[in-house]
Amino acid sequence: MQRHHGAAERAVKQMGISFAVYSEAGNIDRAWPFDIIPRLIAHAEWQQVSLGLAQRTKALNRFINDVYNGQQIFKAGIVPEKLVVDSPNYRPECENVVPKHGAWAHICGTDLVRDHHGRFLVLEDNLRVPSGVSYMIENRELSKRVVPELFANHSVLPVDDYAGQLYKTLVSISPSDRKRPCIVVLTPGIFNSAYFEHAYLAKEMGAELVEGSDLYVGDDDMVYMNTVEGVVRVDVIYRRLNEEFLDPEVFRKDSTLGVPGLMRAWKKGNVGIANAPGAGVADDKAIYAFVPDMIRFYLKEEPLLQSVKTHLCRNAKELAYVQDNIEKLVIKPVNESGGYGLLVGPHSTAAERNRFSKLIQEHPENYIGQPTLSLSTVPTLIGGAIAPRHLDLRPFTLCGADTWVTAGGLTRVALKEGSLVVNSSQGGGSKDTWVVETRP
Amino acid sequence: MLSRVAENIYWMARYLERTESTARLVRSYNHLIMDIPLGSEPPWTVLVDILNAREEFNSVFRRESEKNVHLLLASRPTSTCSIPYAINRVRENLRVTRDVLPDDTWEKVNQLHLFSLDHAESVASRRNRLLFLEQVIDHCQSIVGLIEGAVQRDHAYRFMRVGQLIERADMTARVVDVGAGDILDREGAFGSIDPLLWGALLESLSGTTAYRRQVGPIIEKDSFVDFVFKTDDFPRSIYFCLSEIRRELNHLPVAGPTLTQIDSTRRRLRRFSSQKRERTKLHRFIDGLLQSFIELDEQLQAHWFKKRPRD
Structure with missing residues (x-):
């Protein structure tokens, strides 16, 4: 086992799989922490989960489209209008825009966990610039290199068709009917933590990896890129840039990463942007509580995937409950991602609880509380021995003309004993995820 | 192809060539000096002049000695005329265009970079200096060979x-x-x-x-x-x-x-x-x-x- 682990570490170095951590000055690339024991999910179970994911993503897209066009869900009294339009994720600039197929969140990364009943629960939806998919694919490559024998006994669903599916999705939102539309991946640049993934996906799709300065919007409100053969019109931008940096004419004026005029071009329907600006409005931990109701409202269906019970501190009653039970709950800020700024009640000190209690009282609208789940664990190789560690799962759902869900997803595992935080920027690792066909 | 990428690729290649040709020049000059009777050899600063680095030299060193000339050209990553500086530029330009060239290129350039970090200090002695230059030239040629054969x-x-x-x-x-x-x-x-x-x-x-x-x-x-x-x-x-x-x-x-x-x-x-x-x-x-x-x-x-x- 240890020998395999050493082989895996060497392979990671050779393949140059890395991610970057912002705070570590100087040494910006870190090798990817990979655990060689794969995580298994039965195919039959996965089929149910992926139906649930497709359903959820469809409803979220309907919701975003509704919020910017017509706002039926407010009128029906299902989601409070104030909760949405007061959120910093709501972009008035996107009102009355209908992107092709009504699709806003084209790439959705959903974080799932298993609770003590063994059910998959949705922990959060990432609709802005979800990352991690390239690691899902690289993890499979690593497993094939390091433990090829294991594949002999299992029928494992492949994962490397993602880039092709992503390409199809992006083509489907192209405004032009060119047979090979010009698709680019827009990256903030080499210093972004997910640059490796941006380069990977661009390469796999045969698309150009561009930075904001490579693009410009002409007087005709079309988007162009500078190439050695002159300017070329761009049809679809897969942006891996947060939307506040996308267009200094509309959002942050000081952004040098974006493209001035991009929103103009997008609103006129001259370029497809994935994920669409404004999609983040549904990626808010306060909105999360309403997703089951959205599914019932828009699709007239019962949700196939369960969510975690969520207490919105903005409601006085629930605030009181959260304050009384803070040592049992996980407290999350509504607008943060990456596992930053949260409090895990049962693992916290009295001082930390006091600090959060004060924060919540001052700005209740910024916090939610959820019960601490007893998350499932899997065998993981730690210092030469096998030990149980907590984990989650991030499958990716693509949504353009069609909807498609990855087979499995990225499994992240907390390498510290007892820890529930799996983010790679905070010392998490990852595993290959196998959706296996079970013999009848 | 993106204009920005084209420019990075162009500079990557320029600095790679500069690395090799600087190493080659310094090596030949060392050989020459060894052939000339003591007392009549030309000054080491000729190297500095060929590389147009007189100003930089004077801003760092006071004595025009053999050691100082080599410290400038082979050891100081901050001097724009030095070998480690050129290697850094190769690496930085390649880093942002990795997706255009074969994967091994990045690995090999990285090796060269690590090698120069480890050994650039050793150039004060003639023996180590020649070994260092030899290795730099070898590394460069294997990168050029890889590019020629696979791009x-x-x-x-x-x-x-x-x-x-x-x-x-x-x-x-x-x-x-x-x-x-x-x-x-x-x-x-x-x-x-x-x-x-x-x-x-x-x-x-x-x-x-x-x-x-x-x-x-x-x-x-x-x-x-x-x-x-x-x-x-x-x-x-x-x-x-x-x-x-x-x-x-x-x-x-x-x-x-x-x-x-x-x-x-x-x-x-x-x-x-x-x-x-x-x-x-x-x-x-x-x-x-x-x-x-x-x-x-x-x-x-x-x-x-x-x-x-x-x-």
Whole structure:
């Protein structure tokens, strides 16, 4: 086992799989922490989960489209209008825009966990610039290199068709009917933590990896890129840039990463942007509580995937409950991602609880509380021995003309004993995820 | 291909060539000095002058010693004329264009980078210095070989090749300039070591074998200069470099004005004859050549690397 682990570490170095951590000055690339024991999910179970994911993503897209066009869900009294339009994720600039197929969140990364009943629960939806998919694919490559024998006994669903599916999705939102539309991946640049993934996906799709300065919007409100053969019109931008940096004419004026005029071009329907600006409005931990109701409202269906019970501190009653039970709950800020700024009640000190209690009282609208789940664990190789560690799962759902869900997803595992935080920027690792066909 | 990527690729190749040619030049000069009787050797600072780094040298060091010259050229990553600096630039330019070149390129460049970090300090002693230079040259050649053998002949390759060739022509011109008197033979003091000098310079351009086969075993100023300026089949001659650049640029759109400029430099070279020039006039001719390389670089910037209206 240890020998395999050493082989895996060497392979990671050779393949140059890395991610970057912002705070570590100087040494910006870190090798990817990979655990060689794969995580298994039965195919039959996965089929149910992926139906649930497709359903959820469809409803979220309907919701975003509704919020910017017509706002039926407010009128029906299902989601409070104030909760949405007061959120910093709501972009008035996107009102009355209908992107092709009504699709806003084209790439959705959903974080799932298993609770003590063994059910998959949705922990959060990432609709802005979800990352991690390239690691899902690289993890499979690593497993094939390091433990090829294991594949002999299992029928494992492949994962490397993602880039092709992503390409199809992006083509489907192209405004032009060119047979090979010009698709680019827009990256903030080499210093972004997910640059490796941006380069990977661009390469796999045969698309150009561009930075904001490579693009410009002409007087005709079309988007162009500078190439050695002159300017070329761009049809679809897969942006891996947060939307506040996308267009200094509309959002942050000081952004040098974006493209001035991009929103103009997008609103006129001259370029497809994935994920669409404004999609983040549904990626808010306060909105999360309403997703089951959205599914019932828009699709007239019962949700196939369960969510975690969520207490919105903005409601006085629930605030009181959260304050009384803070040592049992996980407290999350509504607008943060990456596992930053949260409090895990049962693992916290009295001082930390006091600090959060004060924060919540001052700005209740910024916090939610959820019960601490007893998350499932899997065998993981730690210092030469096998030990149980907590984990989650991030499958990716693509949504353009069609909807498609990855087979499995990225499994992240907390390498510290007892820890529930799996983010790679905070010392998490990852595993290959196998959706296996079970013999009848 | 993106203009930004083209520009990065071009500089990657220029700095890779600069790394190798600087190492080669320093190595040859070390060999030369060892051949010359004690007391009559030319100063080490000739190297600094060839690389146009006099100002930088004076800002860092006070004594013009052998050790200081090598510290500047081989050990200081902050000096723009140094080998570690050039290696860093190769790496930084490649880092942002990794997806264009074969994966092994990045690995090999990284190895070179790590090697220079570990060993650049060792150049004070002659033995370690020569070993270091040898290894740097080896690394560079294996990277160039990898690129030659595996890169698709598309625009990326073209800009890489153009960068390599401009840098090469530029270095050849500078090397000849050492012999052009203005740098070395101001008072005619080194007349007696002439053949050794020309031999070492030819060696630094790895042209000894080719020269012997084409011209003969005796290396003299005029035939040397004509050889490295005008030969159309020696890969480090200026004429050859210009012809190759022309061939590569011919595949690109709007190349017209640049090709015309290259043609005029090539005509000047064809008409040139070393015999008719004294050393000072040779120096002026070389200045003209260096100027034309700068103009060529400006043409590349203007036609293919330029940024659109927003800047």
